[in-house]
Amino acid sequence: xxxxxRARLTAWLRAATGEPKLEIERMALLSGGAIQQNWAxxxxxxxxxxxxxxxxxTLAVSHGRAQEFALLRAAFAAGVTVPEPLYLxxxxxxxxxxxxxxxxxxxxxxxxxxxxxxTLGGSREAxxxxxxxxxxxxxxxxxxxxxxxxxxxAPDDPCRAFIAEQRAALDRxxxxxxxxxWGLRHLERTAPAPVTAxxxxxxxxxxxxxLDESGVTAVLDWEFACWSDPHADLGWLCAKCWRFGxxxxxxxxxxxxxxxxxxxxxxxDARVRWWELAAxxxxxxxxxxxxERHISGVERNLELALTGHMVPGLEWEILRMVExxxxx
Amino acid sequence: MxxxxxxxxxxxxIAREVLLKxxxxxxxxxxxxxxxxxxxxxxxxxxxSEEGDAEARLAALASDARxxxxxxxxxxxxxxxxxxxxxxxxxxxxxRARCLVSAPRALG
Numbered sequence: 001x002x003x004x005x006r007a008r009l010t011a012w013l014r015a016a017t018g019e020p021k022l023e024i025e026r027m028a029l030l031s032g033g034a035i036q037q038n039w040a041x042x043x044x045x046x047x048x049x050x051x052x053x054x055x056x057x058t059l060a061v062s063h064g065r066a067q068e069f070a071l072l073r074a075a076f077a078a079g080v081t082v083p084e085p086l087y088l089x090x091x092x093x094x095x096x097x098x099x100x101x102x103x104x105x106x107x108x109x110x111x112x113x114x115x116x117x118x119t120l121g122g123s124r125e126a127x128x129x130x131x132x133x134x135x136x137x138x139x140x141x142x143x144x145x146x147x148x149x150x151x152x153x154a155p156d157d158p159c160r161a162f163i164a165e166q167r168a169a170l171d172r173x174x175x176x177x178x179x180x181x182w183g184l185r186h187l188e189r190t191a192p193a194p195v196t197a198x199x200x201x202x203x204x205x206x207x208x209x210x211l212d213e214s215g216v217t218a219v220l221d222w223e224f225a226c227w228s229d230p231h232a233d234l235g236w237l238c239a240k241c242w243r244f245g246x247x248x249x250x251x252x253x254x255x256x257x258x259x260x261x262x263x264x265x266x267x268x269d270a271r272v273r274w275w276e277l278a279a280x281x282x283x284x285x286x287x288x289x290x291x292e293r294h295i296s297g298v299e300r301n302l303e304l305a306l307t308g309h310m311v312p313g314l315e316w317e318i319l320r321m322v323e324x325x326x327x328x
Numbered sequence: 329m330x331x332x333x334x335x336x337x338x339x340x341x342i343a344r345e346v347l348l349k350x351x352x353x354x355x356x357x358x359x360x361x362x363x364x365x366x367x368x369x370x371x372x373x374x375x376x377s378e379e380g381d382a383e384a385r386l387a388a389l390a391s392d393a394r395x396x397x398x399x400x401x402x403x404x405x406x407x408x409x410x411x412x413x414x415x416x417x418x419x420x421x422x423x424r425a426r427c428l429v430s431a432p433r434a435l436g
Contacts, residue, residue: 167401176397179419185400302365309372312426313434319420326407 001027001039001095008094009051013101016087027051036223040104050083053099065098066090067150071222072102074148074199080137081216107217111207115246115253121211128255130216131209131237132263138219139230141199154197154227162228162278163188169285174292179315183281186322192271197227204233205242206252231268234260235275241283241314277321284314340374375429382425385418 001009006024014022023044030038030050039051054065065088072085083102090098114120121127143154155161163184170177170184202224210218236242237260243253251260261267291308293299334342344367352363389411390396396415399405405415427434 170397176394178393178397178400179423181397181400182405182415182419185403185406189403189406302362302369306365306368306372309430311430312423313431315423316427316431316434319416319423323416 005095012089012091012094013087016089041101048104049086049101050104051095051099051101053095054097065100068222069100070147070150071225072100074141074145075138075219075222078137078141080134080219082220082222083218105210105218107210107212109207109210109220111205111244111253114206114209114211115244115249119213121254122213122215124249124255125259126215127211128249128251128257128260129263131204131251131254132260132265134209134216134219135201135204135230135233135237136264138201138204138233139198143197143199143227148199151199151225151227157191157194158197158227158229158232159187159191159194159274159278162232162282163191166278166281166285169289173285173288175288177285177288177315179318180281180284183277183318183322186325187274187278187281190274190325192268192274195229195231195271198230200226200228200230200232202226202228202232202236204237205239206237206244206254207242209252229271229275231271232275232278234264234267234272236279238272239276239279239283240317241280273325277318277325280314280318280321284311284318287311287314337374337376340370344370344374372430375432380421380425382418382422385414385421389415389418 006027010022010024013024014020024041025044026040026042028040030040037053039053041049041051043049052065052068069085069088072082075082076084083105086101086103088098088100089095092098108114108120118124121130141148143151145151166180166184170180201219201222203221204219208219208221209216210220237252238250238257240247243249246253249255250257261269287307287310290304291311294301294304294308347363347367347370352360352367355363386393386396389405390399400415403409405412424435
């Protein structure tokens with residue numbers, strides 16, 4: 001961040017905090033997602049914050065910074081382990097894009113390190129039990145909520161709403177995807193009964209959860225949150241495509257499924273399995289969209305290009321899951 | 329005119345070996361991820377795709393891939409329908425061929 005921006009940021013933070021002597025000692029770009037930039041902000045008095053702002057490659061389906069700030073506040077109030085949200089700036093003229101500031105939390109989120117570690121999060125079992133408790137807290141947030149009005153009206157039947165959204169997404173894509181249609185049709189044929197929608201994080205997976213040796217330090221990346229079936233989050237976390245190669249540990253490649261369920265409380269396993277297939281379809285569709293950003297020239301990028309080549313592997317898994325579920 | 333050897337897959341294979349064995353260890357750690365992505369892209373590019381008889385088998389089920397997708401959505405190939413097995417086998421074979429290029433490890 002260049003000097004003029006940093007000066008404007010300092011002035012803005014002084015006004016927001018009411019502290020005229022506030023000084024930024026250091027700013028450094030942290031490793032962040034493809035969608036946002038996260039900056040470490042160290043104040044001269046020792047306070048450690050993170051400034052979160054938009055990157056060039058913003059997906060249309062993700063929430064903006066103001067919405068993410070509201071979600072963090074709702075989660076923080078519900079007792080979810082999130083970095084405490086502090087100040088929101090919707091004025092893009094300060095740093096070039098809207099941003100918010102939250103307390104900085106220590107820990108590791110990097111998925112490939114997390115799935116290899118037996119000690120992060122306490123132990124594998126303790127970690128997934130804690131993740132179950134975090135999800136249960138998230139799911140205590142129920143519609144309607146004025147502060148979360150941007151999430152829209154909660155669907156009466158979250159499973160069928162998911163199928164409709166995914167079909168609409170496929171209809172927007174350049175090429176037909178018969179295997180994703182095959183999976184969606186199976187989901188339609190086997191959809192469980194309607195359930196009351198709650199706040200669903202919608203990207204609760206290894207890589208988006210920060211851990212240290214004592215436990216969960218932060219649930220990150222709230223930009224896809226929606227009103228849906230709470231089992232959607234359990235299915236996304238358990239889906240084989242999000243185990244980062246450590247398939248034997250069914251809860252996110254971290255720990256046993258049973259411990260996750262214990263931590264969560266009442267779980268309908270059949271619903272979770274339905275959402276695991278749904279997770280593969282949704283991730284495949286997102287991967288297609290990411291590759292399309294490269295192919296169309298909107299953003300020429302090797303990582304996006306390679307993401308497209310993950311789609312056949314996801315489709316193979318979808319076919320195997322449908323086959324096993326139809327046989328069972 | 330026959331293409332001059334070594335052919336593109338062999339060129340990509342040897343270039344990838346240089347990248348991973350000679351260049352990667354000499355790179356600063358923050359460039360390792362990019363180098364691995366380049367190696368991955370070269371591996372995918374080196375694996376050629378074989379069309380097989382998928383076109384003919386698709387034609388027996390639907391006029392093209394788009395109408396196959398539409399028919400699947402409408403339930404025309406659900407379990408219990410006459411062409412369910414054929415459709416399932418065709419999707420398997422097409423996807424297996426796509427995996428052989430893009431993600432062979434996914435096949436187990």
